[in-house]
Amino acid sequence: MSLDVDTSQFSPHFQPFLEGLLSGDWPNKPKGLQKLGIMPENWLKHIEPGHVRYVWPNDGSHDIQPGRTFGGWVGALSDHVVSICMFSGLTEGEAFTTQDLQIKLFRPVSLGDITIEAHLINRSRTTGYVEAEWRLPDGKLAAKILAWKAIRSIEAIHGQRPAG
Numbered sequence: 806m807s808l809d810v811d812t813s814q815f816s817p818h819f820q821p822f823l824e825g826l827l828s829g830d831w832p833n834k835p836k837g838l839q840k841l842g843i844m845p846e847n848w849l850k851h852i853e854p855g856h857v858r859y860v861w862p863n864d865g866s867h868d869i870q871p872g873r874t875f876g877g878w879v880g881a882l883s884d885h886v887v888s889i890c891m892f893s894g895l896t897e898g899e900a901f902t903t904q905d906l907q908i909k910l911f912r913p914v915s916l917g918d919i920t921i922e923a924h925l926i927n928r929s930r931t932t933g934y935v936e937a938e939w940r941l942p943d944g945k946l947a948a949k950i951l952a953w954k955a956i957r958s959i960e961a962i963h964g965q966r967p968a969g
Contacts, residue, residue, distance in 0.1 A: 810852055816895045818959060823852070841878075842866075843885050855894040855925035859886055863919050874914035879939070879948055882921070883908060887935040887952040890923035894933065900962035901933060907951040917942035923950070931956050 808827055812820045825831040826846050838845070851858040865871070867878040884906055891901050923937035937950035 808849060808852065814854055815893060816897050816899065818897070818900065819892050819895060822892070838885065841881050843882060845885070845889065849889070852889070852893055855890065857886060857890045857893060857923050859921040861919045861921060863914065863916050865916055872913060872915050876908070876910060879910065879914060880906070880908050883937060883939075883948070883950040884952070886921050886923050887937050887950055888954075890925055890935050890937070891933045891952070891954045894925040894928060895956070898959055899956055900959045901954040901956050902962055903952060904932070904955045905951075905953040909949040909951075910947070911949070912941070912945065912947050914939060914947045915941060919947070928956065 810823070810827065812823050812827075815823060825833065826849065829846060831846060834846075837843075845859070848859045848861050849857065850860050861882065863874060867874050869875040884903060887906070888901075888903065895901065919942070920940040921937055922940070923935055925933055926936050927934045933954040933956055935950075935952045935954065937952070938946060939948035939950070941947050
């Protein structure tokens with residue numbers, strides 16, 4: 806991956822994830838991403854706290870009909886993108902879970918390089934709000950994603966960490 810990023814600007818919880826993704830040595834890639842064929846190691850093009858940009862090379866393998874990407878795939882990839890955006894905006898000791906994910910489809914997602922850009926619009930102590938847009942190769946808006954994330958302690962989301 807040719808992504809130039811200073812991992813020290815992110816929370817210690819996010820750094821190993823990002824470093825593995827950047828190095829290509831990602832032994833703990835989430836099984837859900839593996840099964841679905843979501844490849845942030847190839848598609849993530851820009852990341853900074855609260856902002857990510859992916860470029861998905863749509864080859865038609867997720868089409869429900871020729872030239873129409875399956876809406877469930879749009880949802881799955883969108884959930885990943887807005888989650889990485891939220892993850893990038895967390896601080897020490899924080900984790901999150903998705904509370905609500907809304908997908909607004911404006912036109913069919915066709916073949917070619919699809920740009921998906923997400924921004925952490927607002928966050929409080931307990932909630933993050935992320936928006937993302939899917940843009941077709943011609944720049945037209947294909948989908949708008951709205952996501953609310955519940956922010957909690959790492960222990961509240963993932964359980965107690967082993968001592969040491």
